[in-house]
Amino acid sequence: MSDSINGSTSNGADDNPGGTTNGTMSHVISLLPLAAEHHVAALQQVYRAAPAYWQMYHLPAAPAGQAACDLEAAQETPGRHLLGIVRRLVAGDPTAGVEMVGVVDLRLHWPAPDVVYIGMMMVAEPYQRQGIGREAWRLVRPWLARSAQMKTARLGVEQFNPGALRFFQQIGFTLTGQTDRVRSGQRWVRLLYMEQSLVEPQTD
Numbered sequence: 001m002s003d004s005i006n007g008s009t010s011n012g013a014d015d016n017p018g019g020t021t022n023g024t025m026s027h028v029i030s031l032l033p034l035a036a037e038h039h040v041a042a043l044q045q046v047y048r049a050a051p052a053y054w055q056m057y058h059l060p061a062a063p064a065g066q067a068a069c070d071l072e073a074a075q076e077t078p079g080r081h082l083l084g085i086v087r088r089l090v091a092g093d094p095t096a097g098v099e100m101v102g103v104v105d106l107r108l109h110w111p112a113p114d115v116v117y118i119g120m121m122m123v124a125e126p127y128q129r130q131g132i133g134r135e136a137w138r139l140v141r142p143w144l145a146r147s148a149q150m151k152t153a154r155l156g157v158e159q160f161n162p163g164a165l166r167f168f169q170q171i172g173f174t175l176t177g178q179t180d181r182v183r184s185g186q187r188w189v190r191l192l193y194m195e196q197s198l199v200e201p202q203t204d
Contacts, residue, residue, distance in 0.1 A: 027132060030139075036071035053122060057184055
């Protein structure tokens with residue numbers, strides 16, 4: 001994936017994996033493929049701006065060097081892509097520049113052919129509850145279905161993160177009934193797996 005995925009204005013609807021609807025701001029967002037050569041600092045800033053995510057794993061903040069580690073791992077992992085969620089600084093003026101406010105971490109053809117695994121969807125806390133995560137999924141879903149030709153999107157939600165479970169249900173994911181225990185640092189975490197079909201209905 002080499003080109004950005006451009007979006008439109010998203011208004012107010014909650015998309016935050018840990019919150020409720022209360023946003024009223026509007027944003028024009030795009031998804032930008034990230035590379036270790038160019039985006040380490042911007043991604044690390046997104047991580048720093050989402051401390052609640054790391055605190056769920058009993059970390060005080062994002063580990064130093066986490067962005068560099070993730071970007072390097074993505075380059076070395078077949079099918080893995082990190083997409084920056086970027087917003088225009090001025091909604092009506094594309095020349096005013098953009099800033100990164102979130103990230104989508106995904107892997108194509110994993111854990112099976114025609115399946116995309118969503119490893120993470122994160123929005124910086126100042127931009128949560130404003131529809132940004134929902135808009136990011138609205139942008140990436142058709143690319144996954146048509147260009148990447150994925151048939152199923154799959155992800156795992158931590159059992160202790162009911163906000164994320166609600167968010168993914170709201171954007172069309174359903175629980176599969178499958179669970180797993182995975183090691184995260186010194187802890188074991190139970191994941192609840194969810195899936196969404198990406199197969200588009202046939203039209204006559």
